[in-house]
Amino acid sequence: MTEVLPEDWLAEVESLKADGFDYFDWLGCVDEIGRRDCLRVVLVVRNVGHEAEPRTLSCSLPRDDPRIDTVSDVFAGAAWHEREVAELFGVEFVGGDHRRLLLNPEFEGTPLRKDQVLAARAGMNWPGAKEPGETEASPGHRRLVPPGVPDPVVWGDRDASQPLADPAEVAESAVGGRVRRRGT
Amino acid sequence: MLYAALVRDRPHYGGSVRWVDWYGDGSLYVVDVALACCALEFDAASPAAAVPPPTLDDQAQVAVIISGTVTDRLAPAVAAIVDGCEQQAGRRPAVISFGACASSGGPYWDSYAVTKGIDQLLSVDAYVPGCPPPPEALSAVLDQIAGRVAS
Amino acid sequence: MTGPAPPSHRWIRLIEPACTSCMICARECPSWCISIDSHTEPISDLPPTARERTRNVLDRFAIDWSLCMYCGICVEECPYDALEWVGDLTQPESSRELLVQEMVQPPSDAK
Numbered sequence: 266m267t268e269v270l271p272e273d274w275l276a277e278v279e280s281l282k283a284d285g286f287d288y289f290d291w292l293g294c295v296d297e298i299g300r301r302d303c304l305r306v307v308l309v310v311r312n313v314g315h316e317a318e319p320r321t322l323s324c325s326l327p328r329d330d331p332r333i334d335t336v337s338d339v340f341a342g343a344a345w346h347e348r349e350v351a352e353l354f355g356v357e358f359v360g361g362d363h364r365r366l367l368l369n370p371e372f373e374g375t376p377l378r379k380d381q382v383l384a385a386r387a388g389m390n391w392p393g394a395k396e397p398g399e400t401e402a403s404p405g406h407r408r409l410v411p412p413g414v415p416d417p418v419v420w421g422d423r424d425a426s427q428p429l430a431d432p433a434e435v436a437e438s439a440v441g442g443r444v445r446r447r448g449t
Numbered sequence: 450m451l452y453a454a455l456v457r458d459r460p461h462y463g464g465s466v467r468w469v470d471w472y473g474d475g476s477l478y479v480v481d482v483a484l485a486c487c488a489l490e491f492d493a494a495s496p497a498a499a500v501p502p503p504t505l506d507d508q509a510q511v512a513v514i515i516s517g518t519v520t521d522r523l524a525p526a527v528a529a530i531v532d533g534c535e536q537q538a539g540r541r542p543a544v545i546s547f548g549a550c551a552s553s554g555g556p557y558w559d560s561y562a563v564t565k566g567i568d569q570l571l572s573v574d575a576y577v578p579g580c581p582p583p584p585e586a587l588s589a590v591l592d593q594i595a596g597r598v599a600s
Numbered sequence: 601m602t603g604p605a606p607p608s609h610r611w612i613r614l615i616e617p618a619c620t621s622c623m624i625c626a627r628e629c630p631s632w633c634i635s636i637d638s639h640t641e642p643i644s645d646l647p648p649t650a651r652e653r654t655r656n657v658l659d660r661f662a663i664d665w666s667l668c669m670y671c672g673i674c675v676e677e678c679p680y681d682a683l684e685w686v687g688d689l690t691q692p693e694s695s696r697e698l699l700v701q702e703m704v705q706p707p708s709d710a711k
Contacts, residue, residue: 368562369521376561385559393627397620398640398656409627413559549631553666553696556631566666568696577692578665578699583610590692 266307266321274324275334278308282339286310286320289340294350296328296379298436304331304354304378308343326356328378328432335361353377379436386413387421415439466530467499468511477510477595478503480534480542482527485517487548487581494584502537511542512594514587515573518550518557519564528570543574543594547587552576608685609670614661614703618682621656625674625683633667634674636660658704665690666699 269277290309297303303325311319324333335358337344347358348366355375357363365372374381391411394402402408410416415438419430430438471477473496481491481499491514505511513531534542546567549555554565567573575590592598621638637660642652675683693699 367522383559392632392635393623395623395636397622398638400637400639400659549667549669555667556669558667575692575694576666576696576699578668578690580669586689586692
């Protein structure tokens with residue numbers, strides 16, 4: 266995997282295509298919050314019939330203003346992949362097609378970012394919250410939290426006098442990590 | 450809204466979907482709204498090929514099967530298809546929610562993009578549980594609707 | 601055990617005497633379709649010197665078949681083999697409420 270700076274992204278893709286890697290395989294994104302504070306855009310191209318291994322390009326973008334050039338003028342097929350990444354991660358592909366692909370026009374949010382909580386899970390009463398021998402989940406003592414829902418210490422029904430959790434804490438908690446709040 | 454645009458631009462939605470003459474005698478016509486995996490079970494259950502809309506006699510019944518996950522983006526199109534079938538047939542079809550996804554969102558009930566059951570938009574006559582239900586579950590519920598078994 | 605295993609992924613049955621209300625099936629279910637209510641009761645017939653201890657009594661065990669995806673995780677995870685596949689089909693219903701199956705017989709009025 267070759268790491269590329271945003272300003273070199275388009276030139277790298279054009280250069281690979283000129284070298285014979287003219288089959289666009291896919292373009293995707295990874296939210297690396299918790300490890301690195303960035304969104305990583307990944308692109309894979311192949312030289313079909315001549316090279317066994319594909320070439321993978323990676324570009325790390327800041328989470329608060331992720332912008333990168335579109336490659337849809339080089340590979341028309343990249344347009345749908347870019348539109349999906351744009352609407353699910355909030356990445357802007359400069360010069361590209363900005364239409365929604367899969368989500369409704371009214372949809373708000375960037376659902377595939379790891380700090381975006383599945384509201385339906387957080388809002389629903391989890392049947393597993395009860396302890397054996399209970400009919401109502403008793404408040405007060407430390408309750409199990411289901412996968413996908415952050416620990417209430419961090420998000421949701423939390424103590425309003427505590428400072429807001431940062432996105433990394435929300436993301437870590439939603440995948441089942443116990444977040445130890447620092448300093449408070 | 451997307452729904453209004455669909456119905457305005459495609460008034461013949463009922464005419465563009467395909468209908469199965471389930472018993473081969475014109476008594477029950479079935480339309481499958483094939484959204485996801487459950488559609489394969491419909492194909493396995495279907496006794497005949499689907500054809501463009503027929504002329505219905507007065508006693509004929511119509512059933513529309515919603516097979517698969519209903520996404521928020523596609524939900525208005527599903528409603529438009531059912532309305533189109535009603536216009537085409539001149540009678541209200543029986544609406545069958547086939548499988549967990551069409552009934553409640555199923556395993557995807559918590560998704561940001563899934564409608565938690567087609568009954569959010571349409572009234573449903575029968576909910577068939579399963580993920581997916583086997584083909585005989587569809588045959589059985591259609592037999593009930595057609596009055597071919599004591600229910 | 602003789603004969604072929606019953607077809608799986610069609611319907612799930614609770615073997616009520618085996619259930620201890622441990623909540624593992626409800627917690628592991630990916631669709632959150634299992635609802636369990638239980639309470640504790642003291643165990644009788646203890647030796648006179650023993651302190652009181654309790655056991656769980658299952659009050660309600662329900663599966664919402666409109667959500668269930670028939671994955672069988674509950675059947676596999678149950679430590680007491682209280683859930684099993686059965687070969688019949690879950691029946692269709694005319695409403696979502698009717699698809700919630702209560703599997704615990706309510707106690708009889710006679711005490």
